[in-house]
Structure formats: C-alpha cells, structure tokens
Amino acid sequence: AQVDCAEFIKSSVKTEECPSDGLPEFALVGRSNVGKSSLLNSLVRRKRLALTSKKPGKTQCINHFKINNNWYLVDLPGYGYAAAPQELRTDWDKFTKDYFLNRPNLVSVFLLIDASIPAKTIDLEYASWLGRNQIPMTLVFTKCDKRKKKKHGGRRPEENIQNFQELIREFFQTAPPWIMTSSITNQGRDEILLHMSQLRNY
Ligand code: GTP
Ligand code: MG
DSSP: OOOOOEEEEEEESSGGGSOOSOOOEEEEEEBTTSSHHHHHHHHHTOSSSSOOOSSSOOOOSEEEEEETTTEEEEEOOOBSSOSSOHHHHHHHHHHHHHHHHSOTTEEEEEEEEETTSOOOHHHHHHHHHHHHTTOOEEEEEEOTTOOOOGGGTOOOHHHHHHHHHHHHGGGOSSOOOEEEOOTTTOTTHHHHHHHHHHHHTO
16 A cells, blocks of 8 residues: 555635545545645655645645555644634635545545644534534644653643543444554554555545
8 A cells, every 4th residue: 555656636625626536535634734745745755745834824725646656645624723814714624624625536534633732622613514514534743752751741642632532422333443653753654554554445
C-alpha cells in the first residue's frame, strides 16, 4: 500500500466543483494547525505537496490530490481557531460539511486530533456531528512525537488518546478505528495507507 505518485489536481470551494471521475477518496479534517497538510505530505513522502504553516488557517479550500492515478487524498481547511475572519471560517465550515454529506465517493473521513493536548470541546463537537450524520470515520491522533513532562502538568499522548475515545463513545454505535501518528517521525504512515487500501477494497 505505498504511494508511487501523487499530484495536486484542484482546489474547490463547493462540492459540485470537486473532481467528477468518481474515484474513491479520503478526507483529512481537524482543528486548524492539527497537522492535516503535514500528514498528507508524510503519507506521500513529499515535503511541500500540501502547503503547511505554523499559523493556523493555511488551507482554505477542498484540495484534491490524486494518488497512484486511482484514488484521492483530500486536504481540507481546519475548524476552530484560525488566523482568518469569522465570516470566512463559517464559509469553510459550511462547504466542508456539505462536502461530507453529499460526496458518494468519500470512503471515510479521517478526523485528526492533537494527541499532545487534552481533549478540546470543539473536537468533541465535531466528532459528535460526524457520528450523528453517520459519516464513516477514522480517528487519527497527531503529534505523538510531542511528550510533555508530567511535572509541567502535561499528560502523555496515550492518556489524552484514551480519554478522547472515552468522551466520544456515546456518539457512535461502534467505536471508530484509530491510529497514532507523527509527521516528524512518520509514525503511523504505513498503518494509515494499509487502512485506506483495505477500505477501498470493500
Ligand atoms: P490548517 O491548514 O491551518 O488548518 O493546518 P493543518 O492542520 O494543515 O496543519 P499543518 O500541517 O499546516 O501543521 C501545523 C503546524 O504543526 C506546523 O508548524 C507543523 O510543522 C506542525 N506539525 C504538524 N504535524 C506535526 C507532528 O506530527 N509533530 C509535530 N511536533 N509538529 C507537527
Ligand atoms: Mg492545512
């Protein structure tokens, strides 16, 4: 399940503008700055195919990347805090949710959660929305390379991850699959690609 070629296809701000060839796709969503674009680059082993930034709010469109000429990875704008006006962020939220609800070839949404910090309300709300709307979902915990020292009040990624899963249990009939990742060490890269190839073959 390796990536041999990856190419940027297009940016869209409406579901109807997205590629119409019907190939299976996986979308990366999560809070601004959680590491969606970085994860995409890690998966395709390229440094700057998807643009990343320290400043939240970098990705502003639905960006389609064609993989091995037969499926797509889709990078999305983040929700939550972002260095962009509220009006623009409301727009992003509308078109991403419309895309989730009206895209038959969307195989699974990958919801990215920062494992280096305790659960955020906005992430719980997002998971709840996906669960309520029965959108197929995989949980991806990012930044697992970051380890806060206990004496500074930080919790280990493993604790944050377990806690998050307990908090979202009520939103799902069956617990969503989950994967630990780091775009620095490339932890989880093979696991995600394998999981995606299994989902495509159902
Ligand atoms: P938006 O497009 O603004 O919604 O953000 P994004 O979710 O695409 O995040 P992006 O990939 O641009 O990364 C945001 C910041 O987090 C950058 O400074 C990255 O270098 C950093 N980052 C991303 N992934 C990781 C990771 O796995 N570990 C660490 N330590 N830092 C990461
Ligand atoms: Mg981004």
